Structure formats: C-alpha cells, structure tokens
Amino acid sequence: MPTVGAVLAELHVELVAADRSVWSGEATLVVARTESGDIGIMPGHQPLLGVLQSGPVTIRTSEGGTVVAAVHDGFISFADNKLSILAEIAELADEIDVARAERALERAQSDTDAAAERRAEVRLAATTGVH
Structure with missing residues (x-):
C-alpha cells in the first residue's frame, strides 16, 4: 500500500459493457464524458462515482499506447487506484465498422432520431480519435 503523498x-x-468485458489493463490516464462534462482520471485521483454520457473514452496505457472506445451510457467509479467503467454499450474503436456507422448516422438524421444520431456520432468519433 503506497504511503500518503506517494506518486502512483x-x-x-476495467471497461465493461452489459454483454462483455471490453478492455482491462493498466493505464496512466483515462478521459471519459460524464453528466458534469469530460473528466480525466490519473493515478491517485480522488474517489468518484459518476454517470457516463455517450462519448468516446480514451485510455492511455502504461505501455504508451492509446485505446479508444465508443461508450453509451453507464457509470464510472474510481477508488483505490481502480477505475471501473460500466457501460450499457461499449465498442473499441478498431471493432467499429465505419461504413455501417456512417449509414446509421444518415438514417438517424433523415428520421430525426437524436439518440440514434448521437450514438452514430460517438462511434465515428471513436474511430477517428476526434472528440
């Protein structure tokens, strides 16, 4: 157990969707969208419990890589240097079919379905790294 004031x-x-574990590992920074806005969590962050909004989640891995996922609704919890992201739906950027997401966006725009439009936009943003 680290001492008070130690740099972690x-x-x-743990990034978990309703139907599966999406990603698990060590990270130096995680950025996610909550009801209060975007939040960055680094080692040693204050404990928190928040409600996720649909948006990309960016994970900077300990190995220096970046993992991006499209996350739709859920909860985020941080305590004792463990971050849990529990999402209704979560997809890693490299799992997303861009052409399919673009078609879904077009359909949602023509149907004026704001929720579907937001989901498609988040999926596309995750694939491009643009938030």
Missing part, C-alpha cells in the same frame, strides 16, 4: 504511476482499468 498507473491505475487499473
């Missing part, structure tokens, strides 16, 4: 280099992250 990484945090353990």
Whole structure:
C-alpha cells in the first residue's frame, strides 16, 4: 500500500459493457464524458462515482499506447487506484465498422432520431480519435 503523498504511476482499468468485458489493463490516464462534462482520471485521483454520457473514452496505457472506445451510457467509479467503467454499450474503436456507422448516422438524421444520431456520432468519433 503506497504511503500518503506517494506518486502512483498507473491505475487499473476495467471497461465493461452489459454483454462483455471490453478492455482491462493498466493505464496512466483515462478521459471519459460524464453528466458534469469530460473528466480525466490519473493515478491517485480522488474517489468518484459518476454517470457516463455517450462519448468516446480514451485510455492511455502504461505501455504508451492509446485505446479508444465508443461508450453509451453507464457509470464510472474510481477508488483505490481502480477505475471501473460500466457501460450499457461499449465498442473499441478498431471493432467499429465505419461504413455501417456512417449509414446509421444518415438514417438517424433523415428520421430525426437524436439518440440514434448521437450514438452514430460517438462511434465515428471513436474511430477517428476526434472528440
């Protein structure tokens, strides 16, 4: 157990969707969208419990890589250097079919379905890394 004031280099992250575990590993930074806005969580962050909004989640891994996921609704919890992201739906950027997401966006726009439009926009943003 680290002493008070010790600098922690990484945090353990679990990204879980309703139907599966999406990603698990060590990270130095996680950025997610909550009801209060975007939040960045680094090792040693204050404990928190929040409601996720649909948006990309960016994970900077301990190995220096980046993992991006499209996350739709859920909860985020951080305590004892463990971050849990529990989402209704979550997809890693490299799992997303861009052409399919573009078609879904077009359909949602023509049907004026704001929720479907937001989901498609989040999926596309995750694939491009643009938030």
